[in-house]
Amino acid sequence: MTRESMEFDVVIVGGGPAGLASAIRLRQLSEQHGQDISVCVVEKGSEIGAHILSGAVFEPRALNELLPNWKELGAPLNTPVSDEEFLFLSEKSSWSWPTSLLIPQQRNHGNYIISLGNLCRWLGQQAEAMGVNVFPGFAASEVLYHDDGSVAGIATGDMGVARDGTHKSTYQPGYELRAKYTLFAEGCHGHxxxxxxxxxxxxxxxDPQHYGIGLKELWEVPAEQHKPGLVVHSAGWPLDSGTYGGSFLYHLENNQIAVGFVIGLGYTNPYLSPYDEFQRFKTHPAIAKHLQGGTRISYGARALNEGGLQSLPKLSFPGGLLIGCDAGFLNLPKIKGSHTAMKSGMLGAEVVFNALKADKQHADLTEMQTAFEQSWVHEELYRARNTYPAFHKWGLLGGVMFTGIDQLLFRGKLPFTLRVPKPDHEMLTLASRAKKIVYPKPDGVLTFDKLSSVYISNTNHEEDQPCHLQLKDPSIPIDHNLALYDEPAQRYCPAGVYEVVREEGKAPRFQINAQNCVHCKTCDIKDPKQNIQWVTPEGTGGPNYPNM
Structure with missing residues (x-):
């Protein structure tokens, strides 16, 4: 079958904060200048917000610029930050860092505890009301190019293809969405x-991009221990001093608490399991007291960018732009990226609008780099640029000391920039030289196994479809990764996708349970040989987060 084609002025790939902010800004400019620009947003989740996962404490700076009347429009920013704590944890005790000594980037006065998924659902409604075409449930699987090499749009994946590649009775070819400009806002490590x-x-x-994996659970707790607006961050246990990471615990509305853990994917011990470190973290007395007597109602995981300014790619190419976490605008010491992602999308919209107004098509919009460098996003990321390298080079204590000096005394303007030129997938120590980690069994009260967690992420994939986790060389997991690193995929995956199956009298074999995949992208990032390629499954596949 021939693919059907639709034409738009602008196609935006991804219905997250950056993509939706860009779509809204384009339509605003279109109305202001009387130039009707057709805009399409394509989103692989079953609905806008289905694949969105973030802490999230939200800074409304970009939203104030985009939709100054967001309160009147009913934006779901319902819980202002009222109090905050920062804890250093040892195995049994905790020490509270005075909030007066927090670096400016970590202070949350004026911010809101939100569900980013619900904010995106609301932004999607605003976009549709402005005339944006929003297509959820369609995974952008291929970039289309003109003969001159410039980007011409995207194609969505075929539906109804069996695991063996044959067409089922439900087969439908994908669509070609062609555009004068295409903006890619797929999120961190976009396909x-x-x-x-x-x-x-x-x-x-x-520098190469550097990443963390963020794991999150949503809990409903007894009213008497719920403190709406409370923000708690921590560093230290259960991680060792050389492994970068930390936690968040946010009291939302409706007696709900978001609890999560982030571990830098530059970690070195192949026996480390981010999922199990998260479960162990919840048993600390300073954390468990918030969750005691509560019920876990949702779980998810997602990679996030940590490299900062040094790792930002060039943002433009002929026919399109990278925006949001597809480029990597997260502000690491601030522990936030939604506001910077939104602003990058707005800047991209303005650059594209000016090009369309001047009748420029498929150009390399290098003006985007200038717009970014003149914006407050660049100023934020410049001041934050040395935080990740400091923790990577000097561990927890050295990183804290350097960041305090850098941020409190020099306001992020030290006359040098630290670098980390080695990518995360090259960081692992050989298993023979690493310390094995024995994790306690889950108790089903505070701690849980991976499969029960995947269940409450509402993850679903059509089983009879091609595996979207592709191995470049099927021999590498056993012959290389198992031999040298005890195959770390069986631990770094937070959803139990990868297993080494051992049967008596048979050689070990590598098994991929692709139906469990929560689309976190960790495997595509951390595999030592870069042998695993995450590609888009059928549209609507993956998690269905209700309000994460």
């Missing part, structure tokens, strides 16, 4: 974004 970065050499002269 198409990473190919564009490579094809157009957008990271030339930059």
């Amino acid at each position: 198409l974004g990473k190919h564009l970065i490579k094809k157009f050499n957008l990271r030339e002269g930059k």
Whole structure:
């Protein structure tokens, strides 16, 4: 079958904060200048917000600029931050860092505890009301190109393809969504974004991107222990001093608490399991007291960018832009990226609008780099640029000391920039030289196994479809990764996707349970040989987060 084609002025890949802010800004400019610009947002989740996962304490700076009347419009920012704590944890005790000594980037006065998924659902409604075409449930699986090499749009994946590649009775070919400009806002380590970065050499002269994995649970707790607006962060136990990471615990409305853990994917011990470190963290007395007597109602995981300014690729290429976490605008010491992602999308919209107004099509919009460098996003990321490298180089104590000096005394303006040129997948120590970690069994009260967690993420994939976790070389997991690193995929995956199956009298075999995948992208990032490629499954596949 031939694919049907639709034409738009602008196609935006991804219905997250950056993509939706960009779509709204384009339509605002269209109305202000009387130039009707057609805008399409394509989203692989079953609905807008289904694949959105974030802490989240939200800074409304970009939203104030985009929709100044957001309160009147009913934006779901219902819980202002009222109090905050920062804890250093040892195994049994905790020490509270005075909030007066928090670096400016970590202070949350004027911010809100939110569900980012619900904010995106609301932004999607605003976008549709402005005339944006929003297509959820369609996964952008391929970049389309003109003969001159410029980007011409995207194609969505075929539906109804069996695991063996044959067409089922439900087969439908994908659609071609063609555009004068295409904005890629897929989120961290986007499937198409990473190919564009490579094809157009957008990271030339930059550090590789560095990542963390964020794991989150949503709990409903007894009213007497709920403190709406309370923000708690921690560092230290259960991680050792050389492993970068930390936690969050946010009291939302409706007696709900979001609790989560982030571990930098530059960790070195192949026996480390981010999921099990998160479960162990919840048993600390300073954390368990918030969850005692509560019920866990949702779970999810997602990779996040940590490299900062040094790892940002060039943002433009012929026919399109990278925006949001597809590029990597997260402000690490601030522990926030939604506001910077939104602003990057708004800047991209303004650059694209000016190009369309001047009748420029499929150009390399290098003006985006200038717009970014003149914005408050660049100022934020410049001041934050040394935080990740400091913790990577000097561990927890050294990182805290350096960041305090850098942020409190020099306001992020030290006359040098630290670098981390080695990518995360090259960081692992050989298993023979690493310390094995024995994790306690889950108790079913505070701690849980991976499969029960995947169940409450509402993850679902059509079983009879091609595996979206592809191995470049099927021999590597056993012959290389198992031999040298005890195959870390069986531990770094937070959803039990990867197993080494051992049966008596048979050689070990590598098993992929793709139906469990929560689309976190950790495997695509951390595999030592970069042998696992995450590609888009059928549209609507993956998690269905209710209000994460």
